[in-house]
Amino acid sequence: MEQIGERLKFLREELNLPQGKFAxxxxxxxxxxxxxxxxxxxxxxADLALEISKLYKINLEWLILAKGEMYSxxxxxxFIKISILGxxxxxxxSNCYTNNENPESYxxxxxxxxxxxxxxIETSHIINVKGDSMEPSILAGDKVLADSSKKQVLNNKIYxxxxxxxxxxxxxxxxxxxxxxxxxDNKEYDSYTLKPDxxxxxxxxxxxxxxxxxx
Numbered sequence: 602m603e604q605i606g607e608r609l610k611f612l613r614e615e616l617n618l619p620q621g622k623f624a625x626x627x628x629x630x631x632x633x634x635x636x637x638x639x640x641x642x643x644x645x646x647a648d649l650a651l652e653i654s655k656l657y658k659i660n661l662e663w664l665i666l667a668k669g670e671m672y673s674x675x676x677x678x679x680f681i682k683i684s685i686l687g688x689x690x691x692x693x694x695s696n697c698y699t700n701n702e703n704p705e706s707y708x709x710x711x712x713x714x715x716x717x718x719x720x721x722i723e724t725s726h727i728i729n730v731k732g733d734s735m736e737p738s739i740l741a742g743d744k745v746l747a748d749s750s751k752k753q754v755l756n757n758k759i760y761x762x763x764x765x766x767x768x769x770x771x772x773x774x775x776x777x778x779x780x781x782x783x784x785x786d787n788k789e790y791d792s793y794t795l796k797p798d799x800x801x802x803x804x805x806x807x808x809x810x811x812x813x814x815x816x
Contacts, residue, residue: 605645608664610638612671616657627652680709683746685727708744708812718809724750725809728761734785735759735770743813745770747806754781759808765801770808 602608613623613634620638621631627649636642645665654661654673662668685706708727715722725748731741738759739745747761754760754773761770762783774782779797795802 682707738786746810749806751807752804761805763803
């Protein structure tokens with residue numbers, strides 16, 4: 602597609618838009634789009650090119666110069682750096698440990714996503730997961746985002762809890778009289794109950810999101 606009109610027509614058809622609707626979306630007239638697509642007009646104004654790029658996430662180099670991929674890698678989202686606080690390891694005894702004294706790295710997460718999951722930016726961190734006690738919900742190698750401002754137990758949500766000096770990722774369920782049932786999604790691990798009069802445990806953070814590599 603050497604001609605800009607060919608690329609514009611290809612893009613419009615890819616978006617499944619008639620000429621009139623496409624023209625209106627970028628603030629121009631159907632006749633102008635028709636003239637460009639037919640080759641009668643052999644150029645696209647900078648204003649229209651920028652509007653197409655912004656609205657439909659199109660790579661300007663592809664649109665103007667026929668270089669690179671059609672869609673831009675830039676989503677336009679604002680990204681927030683969320684620190685990685687070491688590792689959580691779920692061992693065969695269902696215990697999980699983390700070293701969270703100093704952030705070792707960070708992941709950039711779209712601000713829009715953080716708002717969607719109601720994560721507090723100041724109190725959220727990423728933790729690497731090992732072990733199989735929460736399979737299939739959470740796998741070894743996953744990264745979870747946990748918000749330490751969310752400590753109130755909601756039924757069947759996943760939390761990081763501290764029992765004595767151990768941090769573990771589990772699904773929690775509220776029981777009568779303030780007790781909490783601690784559940785491993787992997788059925789090979791037994792559930793157990795924490796009573797409200799026990800002072801050796803703390804709900805540390807709620808797990809709101811996970812990231813998983815697919816190999």
